[in-house]
Amino acid sequence: MNRSNLAINADRLWADLMQTALIGGTAKGGIRRLTLTDEDRQVRDWFCGECRALGCEVTIDEVGNIFAVRPGLRSDLAPVAIGSHLDTQPTGGKFDGVLGVLAGLECLRTVHEAGYRTNAPLMLVNWTNEEGSRFAPAMLGSGVHAGVFDRAYADSRIDAEGQTFSAALDGIGYRGSVPVGQIPIGAMFELHIEQGPILEAEEKTIGVVTGVQAMRWYDIEIEGRESHAGSTPMALRADALTASAVLIQEIDAMARGLHDAVATVGTIAARPGSRNVIPGSVTMSLDLRHPRDADLDAMEQAVETALQDITGARGMSGAMTRIWTSPSVRFDEACIAAVRRAAASGGHAMRDIVSGAGHDAAYIARIAPTTMIFVPCAGGLSHNEAESATYADCAAGAEVLLQAVLDLDQRHADGL
Numbered sequence: 544m545n546r547s548n549l550a551i552n553a554d555r556l557w558a559d560l561m562q563t564a565l566i567g568g569t570a571k572g573g574i575r576r577l578t579l580t581d582e583d584r585q586v587r588d589w590f591c592g593e594c595r596a597l598g599c600e601v602t603i604d605e606v607g608n609i610f611a612v613r614p615g616l617r618s619d620l621a622p623v624a625i626g627s628h629l630d631t632q633p634t635g636g637k638f639d640g641v642l643g644v645l646a647g648l649e650c651l652r653t654v655h656e657a658g659y660r661t662n663a664p665l666m667l668v669n670w671t672n673e674e675g676s677r678f679a680p681a682m683l684g685s686g687v688h689a690g691v692f693d694r695a696y697a698d699s700r701i702d703a704e705g706q707t708f709s710a711a712l713d714g715i716g717y718r719g720s721v722p723v724g725q726i727p728i729g730a731m732f733e734l735h736i737e738q739g740p741i742l743e744a745e746e747k748t749i750g751v752v753t754g755v756q757a758m759r760w761y762d763i764e765i766e767g768r769e770s771h772a773g774s775t776p777m778a779l780r781a782d783a784l785t786a787s788a789v790l791i792q793e794i795d796a797m798a799r800g801l802h803d804a805v806a807t808v809g810t811i812a813a814r815p816g817s818r819n820v821i822p823g824s825v826t827m828s829l830d831l832r833h834p835r836d837a838d839l840d841a842m843e844q845a846v847e848t849a850l851q852d853i854t855g856a857r858g859m860s861g862a863m864t865r866i867w868t869s870p871s872v873r874f875d876e877a878c879i880a881a882v883r884r885a886a887a888s889g890g891h892a893m894r895d896i897v898s899g900a901g902h903d904a905a906y907i908a909r910i911a912p913t914t915m916i917f918v919p920c921a922g923g924l925s926h927n928e929a930e931s932a933t934y935a936d937c938a939a940g941a942e943v944l945l946q947a948v949l950d951l952d953q954r955h956a957d958g959l
């Protein structure tokens with residue numbers, strides 16, 4: 544059987560998306576399926592059953608990552624993996640993560656029904672706790688697998704009710720015995736909705752994801768002087784909140800003036816927080832992102848300079864502390880090329896794109912050749928119950944996923 548004749552069953556993929564969306568389904572049409580809850584257990588049970596029905600061997604590691612393996616012709620090749628996540632945000636949509644796993648299941652079914660034998664084993668992965676909304680941080684299961692976090696750290700994470708990750712994992716019966724990181728990955732592909740507006744706006748079906756942008760988080764503190772709102776003349780004030788307003792404007796202008804840059808002040812707190820007291824101090828958050836680390840260095844420096852200029856000119860002090868950093872990720876050239884060929888042979892309109900959000904693939908890229916495929920979502924909306932992707936785009940994404948996986952499998956076997 545020629546691999547280019549293999550075609551996924553789009554009706555079946557769509558039916559799976561709609562049927563599993565009922566596990567944790569919300570009144571507004573979204574999903575609430577927080578990691579390691581009973582809803583997560585239910586969808587995991589369903590997932591394992593479907594994989595076993597295809598003859599796959601299902602293995603679970605010590606943090607609950609699930610690996611379903613379909614043997615290939617050669618056992619000396621590490622599996623070509625397809626992975627994403629079945630957990631959702633508290634008010635999540637039907638496609639974030641789920642599309643990647645269910646499209647992977649559809650790929651397995653397609654090769655199974657055709658009796659097609661890959662060279663390397665095929666492996667479908669459901670990563671535990673991608674969302675990070677119940678147990679921070681995000682991408683925990685893939686992070687432990689890639690050696691970014693250790694298992695004890697994962698086990699010690701605590702949710703808002705005080706329950707540990709460890710207890711929750713045991714509670715749903717999904718702690719496996721295989722040590723984390725022991726399952727080899729020859730390469731991994733992750734299909735995901737874009738979670739942004741670019742593909743839809745440009746009427747492209749496939750985003751060829753070349754990497755994940757660098758991200759850094761900061762806390763910024765500005766110290767002025769509290770004083771009476773009525774008796775302090777304007778010229779004699781050290782108002783930390785108005786200084787913050789000027790800084791936020793400058794940060795916004797800086798990012799607008801740089802190609803591909805984004806900057807966000809998402810929280811701000813002024814103290815003492817009284818109607819008739821001039822704010823003496825302000826704390827705010829800052830999120831800076833750019834596809835290139837060097838440009839992010841320049842953005843960081845520009846904010847630092849603006850902070851010192853603005854506070855210095857007003858007789859105040861300012862401090863900026865970096866609290867989290869995630870370097871840029873460049874995906875694997877051979878995997879990217881396989882996606883490009885698959886999209887081209889399917890006749891799909893495509894463009895290169897850099898992911899603005901983090902994904903399991905960003906961590907797996909540290910240990911194996913990895914890339915991602917994006918499909919559009921309506922209005923770029925995600926982490927929202929109204930999140931939506933079309934039947935045709937989901938089908939196109941799954942088809943490109945299948946052909947890219949088989950293409951890479953052939954090239955690996957040919958020693959290319």
Ligand SMILES: [Zn+2]
Pocket residue numbers: 628639640673735
């Ligand atoms: Zn996701």
